[in-house]
Amino acid sequence: MSATLRAEPILEPALDVELDRVWRGRSGFIGWLCSTDHKSIAKRYIATALVFFLLAGLEAATMRAQLSRPENGVLGPDTYNQFFTMHGTTMMFLFAVPVMIGVGLYLTPLLVGTRNVAFPRANAMGYWVYLIGGILIYSGFFVNSGPDAGWFAYVPLSGPEFSPGKRVDIWAQMITFTEIAALIAAVVIITTAFKMRAPGMSLNRIPVMVWSSVVMSFMIIFAMPAVATASLFLAMDRLISTHFFNPAEGGDALLWQHLFWFFGHPEVYIMFLPGTGIISALLPSFTRRKVFGYPALVLSIIATGFIAFALWVHHMFATPLPQLGQSFFTAASALVAIPNGVQIFCWIATIWTGRPIFRTPLLFTIGSIIIFVIGGMTGVMIASIPFDLQVHDTYFIVAHFHYVILGGVVFPLFAGIYYWFPKVTGRMLSETAGKWNFWLMFIGVHTTFFPMHQLGMEGMPRRVYTYLEGTGWGDLNAVASLGALIIFSSVVVFLGNVVWSLRHGAIAGSNPWDSEGLEWATTSPPPSYNFANVPVVGGRAPLWESGDELPVMTGLARDRQQVLVTTALDAEPDSRHDHPGHTIWPFIVAVTIGIFFITLIFTPWGMPIGTVLGFAAYARYIWPKKNHDPSIVELPRSVPQSEVPR
Amino acid sequence: MILQAPRYTQQSMVDPAGPKAAMVDHFWHFLIITASIVTAVVFITLLIALFKRRRPVEPQEPAVHRSLTRWVSASAAMTLVIIVVFLVLDFRLGRAIATVPAQTPLRVNVIGHQWWWEFQYPDTVPSNWISTANELHIPVGRPVLLNMSSPDVIHSFWVPNLSGKKDLIPGHATETWIEADSAGVYRGQCAEFCGLQHAKMALLVIADPPAKFNQWLTASRAPADEPGDSTAKAGKQVFLTAGCSVCHAIAGTNAGATVGPNLTHFGSRLSIAAASLPNNRGNLGGWVLDPQRIKPGAMMPPNGLEPDQLNAIIAYLEGLK
Numbered sequence: 001m002s003a004t005l006r007a008e009p010i011l012e013p014a015l016d017v018e019l020d021r022v023w024r025g026r027s028g029f030i031g032w033l034c035s036t037d038h039k040s041i042a043k044r045y046i047a048t049a050l051v052f053f054l055l056a057g058l059e060a061a062t063m064r065a066q067l068s069r070p071e072n073g074v075l076g077p078d079t080y081n082q083f084f085t086m087h088g089t090t091m092m093f094l095f096a097v098p099v100m101i102g103v104g105l106y107l108t109p110l111l112v113g114t115r116n117v118a119f120p121r122a123n124a125m126g127y128w129v130y131l132i133g134g135i136l137i138y139s140g141f142f143v144n145s146g147p148d149a150g151w152f153a154y155v156p157l158s159g160p161e162f163s164p165g166k167r168v169d170i171w172a173q174m175i176t177f178t179e180i181a182a183l184i185a186a187v188v189i190i191t192t193a194f195k196m197r198a199p200g201m202s203l204n205r206i207p208v209m210v211w212s213s214v215v216m217s218f219m220i221i222f223a224m225p226a227v228a229t230a231s232l233f234l235a236m237d238r239l240i241s242t243h244f245f246n247p248a249e250g251g252d253a254l255l256w257q258h259l260f261w262f263f264g265h266p267e268v269y270i271m272f273l274p275g276t277g278i279i280s281a282l283l284p285s286f287t288r289r290k291v292f293g294y295p296a297l298v299l300s301i302i303a304t305g306f307i308a309f310a311l312w313v314h315h316m317f318a319t320p321l322p323q324l325g326q327s328f329f330t331a332a333s334a335l336v337a338i339p340n341g342v343q344i345f346c347w348i349a350t351i352w353t354g355r356p357i358f359r360t361p362l363l364f365t366i367g368s369i370i371i372f373v374i375g376g377m378t379g380v381m382i383a384s385i386p387f388d389l390q391v392h393d394t395y396f397i398v399a400h401f402h403y404v405i406l407g408g409v410v411f412p413l414f415a416g417i418y419y420w421f422p423k424v425t426g427r428m429l430s431e432t433a434g435k436w437n438f439w440l441m442f443i444g445v446h447t448t449f450f451p452m453h454q455l456g457m458e459g460m461p462r463r464v465y466t467y468l469e470g471t472g473w474g475d476l477n478a479v480a481s482l483g484a485l486i487i488f489s490s491v492v493v494f495l496g497n498v499v500w501s502l503r504h505g506a507i508a509g510s511n512p513w514d515s516e517g518l519e520w521a522t523t524s525p526p527p528s529y530n531f532a533n534v535p536v537v538g539g540r541a542p543l544w545e546s547g548d549e550l551p552v553m554t555g556l557a558r559d560r561q562q563v564l565v566t567t568a569l570d571a572e573p574d575s576r577h578d579h580p581g582h583t584i585w586p587f588i589v590a591v592t593i594g595i596f597f598i599t600l601i602f603t604p605w606g607m608p609i610g611t612v613l614g615f616a617a618y619a620r621y622i623w624p625k626k627n628h629d630p631s632i633v634e635l636p637r638s639v640p641q642s643e644v645p646r
Numbered sequence: 647m648i649l650q651a652p653r654y655t656q657q658s659m660v661d662p663a664g665p666k667a668a669m670v671d672h673f674w675h676f677l678i679i680t681a682s683i684v685t686a687v688v689f690i691t692l693l694i695a696l697f698k699r700r701r702p703v704e705p706q707e708p709a710v711h712r713s714l715t716r717w718v719s720a721s722a723a724m725t726l727v728i729i730v731v732f733l734v735l736d737f738r739l740g741r742a743i744a745t746v747p748a749q750t751p752l753r754v755n756v757i758g759h760q761w762w763w764e765f766q767y768p769d770t771v772p773s774n775w776i777s778t779a780n781e782l783h784i785p786v787g788r789p790v791l792l793n794m795s796s797p798d799v800i801h802s803f804w805v806p807n808l809s810g811k812k813d814l815i816p817g818h819a820t821e822t823w824i825e826a827d828s829a830g831v832y833r834g835q836c837a838e839f840c841g842l843q844h845a846k847m848a849l850l851v852i853a854d855p856p857a858k859f860n861q862w863l864t865a866s867r868a869p870a871d872e873p874g875d876s877t878a879k880a881g882k883q884v885f886l887t888a889g890c891s892v893c894h895a896i897a898g899t900n901a902g903a904t905v906g907p908n909l910t911h912f913g914s915r916l917s918i919a920a921a922s923l924p925n926n927r928g929n930l931g932g933w934v935l936d937p938q939r940i941k942p943g944a945m946m947p948p949n950g951l952e953p954d955q956l957n958a959i960i961a962y963l964e965g966l967k
Contacts, residue, residue, distance in 0.1 A: 254818065
């Protein structure tokens with residue numbers, strides 16, 4: 001079943017040049033601002049998210065320095081509270097979700113065999129909005145106006161009475177920016193996956209990675225409105241003196257918790273499901289067989305997406321909610337172990353019957369499974385209300401969710417980076433450095449977070465800037481801080497590896513791992529138009545199944561950006577759609593959105609000014625082109641695959 | 647150090663001193679044993695899968711596929727069985743710890759403040775009503791029903807050796823119960839992030855045999871003793887005139903404010919600054935002069951007292967047994 005290494009896609013020289021002229025944007029700084037190429041946008045997402053990952057990691061390292069011994073003086077309470085709020089906020093809103101969005105935006109069009117994402121302008125705008133949000137909150141942090149009410153910003157502590165100043169306002173507006181960006185990306189990914197797949201890629205042939213991005217996107221669409229409402233109410237309480245959360249005026253502090261966690265818990269799975277998709281995508285290359293249990297994997301991902309919305313109250317077991325109602329959330333929280341268990345069982349079955357090749361991506365995959373299983377065990381434990389009431393808001397929980405997120409997000413992400421880096425850059429990452437990177441991180445994670453289980457059970461609460469000498473927590477905290485140092489060194493190795501490999505890495509070729517997916521059917525890095533001709537798919541592992549030559553279809557315009565639209569279920573060619581091309585206006589609209597929300601922090605005039613500017617920019621953005629070609633050209637429906645021109 | 651006091655028990659949920667914590671500790675044993683077995687099985691299977699000797703099998707072969715399907719289905723079914731057992735045990739335990747034992751409980755009001763705990767012992771006779779701070783006295787062997795509220799932000803009451811948490815939420819009355827099996831001093835800490843000094847918002851539960859507890863209750867109902875020596879007398883004057891009485895109350899004097907902790911029997915407390923420092927002359931002096939150095943952000947302002955004023959006020963406060 002192993003396929004021979006594929007020849008580079010056959011290109012007529014003229015086609016190559018013509019397509020590149022049409023799809024490649026202008027060069028230079030302005031051209032960079034104008035790009036609507038999904039690969040450029042996705043690379044920016046990933047690079048920006050990794051910068052935030054480093055910042056949040058430095059914040060964590062500083063906190064670990066503070067906590068390494070009792071009554072330490074590295075950070076005072078005010079700075080410590082800013083640090084832990086920024087660490088959580090950055091990791092959740094500015095790193096984990098955006099980086100998975102970036103991975104999804106880069107891979108989805110390549111995995112489904114199309115030339116760009118749907119709505120490429122909106123896609124570009126989403127990135128700029130995200131970037132503005134990140135710059136906003138870090139600007140606040142660097143001038144000692146970082147948020148200090150926790151990433152969960154519980155009212156009334158985050159309300160106008162107990163958090164005066166602009167800190168929480170900046171936080172709430174940053175949330176708004178990331179919501180807008182995530183919602184745009186979700187719509188883009190769903191539409192791309194459902195309407196732009198290569199002919200023949202029916203629903204049951206969509207790669208698991210794409211399914212996981214699709215489910216992530218649907219979850220974003222259902223979860224984000226809750227936090228949008230919450231942050232809007234909070235901003236209104238703070239800026240125009242409404243009383244949504246003020247009990248003295250009939251508001252309710254618990255309302256915030258419901259709204260926030262209705263978003264906050266699905267958020268965990270929004271980050272984690274793409275991680276499982278990455279593992280399912282790369283396992284075949286390193287076990288030399290197709291992933292076992294495709295239907296089970298896809299249904300598990302979808303089931304997790306549904307169950308994720310029935311868990312939010314398990315963050316609120318200590319609040320006065322009816323016991324019987326809480327029991328429902330216990331059951332749901334425990335049951336989520338089943339779809340996730342099924343995924344792990346399928347991966348182990350894949351490895352069992354495959355021939356493992358111990359390269360760095362597989363090491364990170366194994367690390368991910370081990371770490372995630374431990375986090376999953378404690379996850380079922382804390383579904384129990386009596387047990388959770390003991391460990392809730394302690395370091396036990398800190399240990400639990402770091403295991404889940406490192407195992408479910410960070411390790412799969414690193415596996416994915418080592419796997420797809422050659423596709424994105426054309427060069428391999430160093431294996432030696434990769435192994436150092438893996439082992440340091442694997443050892444560091446356990447050294448840091450395993451002792452925290454014990455600390456939590458010994459009574460150490462979360463979010464404390466210090467602890468007393470006699471509590472007996474000093475030794476385990478010192479061990480945890482040492483572990484943080486090890487993780488830090490592994491990240492340094494990773495950065496060194498990236499920098500070195502970008503210049504000196506081995507040339508990858510189009511399919512260095514001899515993989516099965518469509519993304520490997522084009523050059524590394526892919527050309528601006530991804531595929532010279534749209535591939536035609538006959539199975540779930542196109543490159544392993546199609547023999548030496550991948551069938552393609554032709555018939556798309558060469559003189560303008562045109563993509564093929566296919567039917568949602570069977571991916572039969574449906575129509576051709578013209579894309580608007582590269583343009584500066586998404587950037588400008590994003591800037592006006594930035595002006596709107598940032599000005600609002602300081603003056604209500606932000607509203608009229610931002611609205612006028614925003615609408616003006618948006619009018620220009622959607623203005624029809626003069627010599628507008630009717631962009632949708634119908635193709636005859638239900639072209640039998642054999643008759644699609646190749 | 648208060649945490650090395652002779653009767654002090656190290657904070658821990660796996661060293662239970664009351665029925666509630668004991669039931670959870672018992673359940674924890676089930677959890678950790680089951681989880682360890684499951685984890686071990688998964689890891690060993692993974693390791694075998696990675697390192698076993700390979701026979702040339704064709705993974706797509708129907709027989710291989712069927713066998714894998716059986717194993718994966720069986721594992722999923724096993725997961726379901728374990729989870730159902732877990733849920734049954736958990737619901738039984740949940741019902742047990744939610745029910746206050748039948749005996750008449752002692753009622754105490756718990757009020758969370760930024761960043762200290764107020765404990766009120768209500769009584770039908772208003773003059774018997776006690777308000778104290780950061781140290782919760784309870785009788786051994788009798789359930790104590792805690793009625794909890796917060797006037798500012800959300801706090802969470804937690805004493806690991808006795809009981810899990812319950813939040814104190816502005817606008818919501820909440821309650822929980824605790825019971826101690828044996829006499830001792832148990833430490834707890836606010837478990838919901840509540841602002842700058844969340845880290846130093848601790849409390850001590852002091853569990854005494856019923857007779858000793860009743861003694862304490864009676865003594866606490868009495869107004870403060872009049873200061874004996876001249877230094878302490880001067881200290882009382884400083885207390886009443888230097889601004890302390892704007893926030894603090896001492897029964898039997900004109901000081902009746904309820905913003906800060908009630909200091910009527912301050913001298914008999916083990917700790918100051920919400921169970922952050924032992925109650926002794928040195929710590930008290932440092933605290934009265936500048937609380938911000940010990941708990942930056944605390945609501946109590948620095949006091950520019952002269953040395954003799956400081957001495958006097960320490961003498962007065964330490965004398966309030």
